[in-house]
Amino acid sequence: MEFDWQPVWLTLKLAGFTTLTLMFIGTPIAWWLARTSHWLKQPVAAVVALPLVLPPTVLGFYLLLLLGPQGVVGQITQSLGLGTLPFTFAGLVVASVFYSLPFVVQPLQNAFEAMGERMLEVAATLRASPWDRFMTVAVPLARPGFMTAAVLAFAHTIGEFGVVLMIGGNIPGETKVLSVAIYDHVETLEYDQAHLLAGGMLLFSFVILLTLYLINGRLNKGVR
């Protein structure tokens, strides 16, 4: 029995890119949500949390329309000569970013809120500019939040299925990730292959979550 590593690498690559993108997009959103009293705060928080309650197929369906040849975003990407995103790896990254957004924003927002205003005020009276305060005080103090956000984003992306099927399909080496590969194996009654992948994922998910809890336990003891 020959083991096909391709879906494994593809999945890790997708999760890596998604996590990185999410840290850059999620951090400012979480910072804004944690500190604003703007009337848009609650609506934005609700939109960010949507993927938690929506079936992945609904999210995938609308993304497909939006990114497709007739969609607003699709038209823009086409006019820029980038083609359309659905059924490509880039399209998968975009979809995964939306799908995992709450898993990054919520832990970060909690960490920023728990930190309170005081330390930032202290830094301000010690001549630190807003950006300086963010980098030297907020980020170090929110380190457990960043750890949680990154691990959850990574793990959640690895586990997605519905969105991938809707927007990525099943193209080997391009969009055929682990979860889809397992589905395929089960469909064709290749239970040995399915077992290997499914068992591997079970173990991987457990190890990653255990690491997260161990690290956060230590950090919380150290910082607070």
Place this chain on the structure above:
Amino acid sequence: MNSSEGVGQKESAIFACFKTELEAFSLDVNLWLPAKGVTALFGHSGSGKTTLLRCIAGLHQAKGDLKINGECWQSAGFFLPVHKRPLAYVFQEASLFPHLSVRRNLEYGYRRVPEGERQVTFEQAVAWLGLGEMLTRMPDKLSGGERQRVAIARALLTSPRLLLMDEPLSALDHNSKQEIMPYLERLHEVLSIPVLYVTHSPEEVARLADHLVVLDAGRVVASGELSETLASLDLPVKLGENAGVVLKATVSELDDEWHLCCASFPGGELWLPNEGFQLDQPIRLRVLARDVSVALSKHEDQSMLNVLPAVVESVSENDRPGAVMVKLDLNAAEGEALGCTSMLARLTARSVDKLQLVPGKSAWVQVKSVAVLE
């Protein structure tokens, strides 16, 4: 009520005018403060003293004007951000950065000040506050008093031109307070910058302040030189049991036989137990109104050590029925033109009536006890 500082000194002074509506009260102040020495902002909780300090720091944005030694920090349409104001702020709780060692905490502000503008060296601050032993420790390994000392040193290392302190002692236990107090008193001597010190403790006011601002419900009810303001009669009401005066005196005579020393101040002198004082040493004395009684003639056949001639300046009802606060001028009886020292006496209304104490009447002030503050 504005400060009594002369008009000519306004260039080198702090001018603060703020109006802001808060949930519990509104702040509405208009103050001139001296550009040197310690100004205590005194009041009960909710009087607006911390809010005023936060407005001056720029941590709270209120409508108003703020000028420090002629330099504008805030006016209509202009607001200098906190990190661009050359001030230092010591918070009620020490608020050290928990992720940085003591040394890195101290360096945080120090490094952000351009080298040419540094007035205080790292070594100086460490020495002044006695931090040499704890530089490598993390904040959670320090006691409350040690943390506050680090916070004060960290603030001074930004070479501020204005030092703001928000009840720096109130979160500490009695021992830590006693540990920090000498450092604060010394700051007074080594720093040439103005210090605004928020407190609700009459004890701290008496020990540290040169100038006193009393706030009540967001308004300034008194502002002026410490001894003068403490002796003004509309104020003792706010101080309650702690009403009294603070005298800045010098040791003028030592009596080794009876272990006494004589402390002189404009308008009089007081004898007190000699606790190892040197001749010519400056000391601060505090005389509480409840420790002062008044007689119309001088009796030699009594135990009171300190009996001083005085003239009744004014009489006012106290906060309690049946009690009266009497202000007496000491110098007037001796006919001195300069130096005004007043005493407050809390008497019963019946005694005031019996002795017929009215403004202008000569009397003898009997001082039961004197506290030495430094």
